[in-house]
Amino acid sequence: MFIITVKGEENSGAYSVGNAEGEQILYLFEEEDDAVRFAYQLEDNDYPEMHVIEVDEELMLKTCETNDFRYTVITKNDIVIPPLKQNDFI
Numbered sequence: 001m002f003i004i005t006v007k008g009e010e011n012s013g014a015y016s017v018g019n020a021e022g023e024q025i026l027y028l029f030e031e032e033d034d035a036v037r038f039a040y041q042l043e044d045n046d047y048p049e050m051h052v053i054e055v056d057e058e059l060m061l062k063t064c065e066t067n068d069f070r071y072t073v074i075t076k077n078d079i080v081i082p083p084l085k086q087n088d089f090i
Contacts, residue, residue: 004050028060038080
């Protein structure tokens, strides 16, 4: 499983997207290639340079659930594109 962070600020949070209720949704990618491709798309939309990090799936899901972080798992069958405006990081 992979998350996206700002390069050089890996300890400051991971990429997330705001939903209609104003909550942040953490993107967890199953495939590294999909995470890398999404990170490049972010950079093309004027985001800072991004970094893809591999994380332990079980630990990440447990951490999100324990801390009441909303998340979604992006599978190889999903298509996601970055929003036009930069969002917050959690």
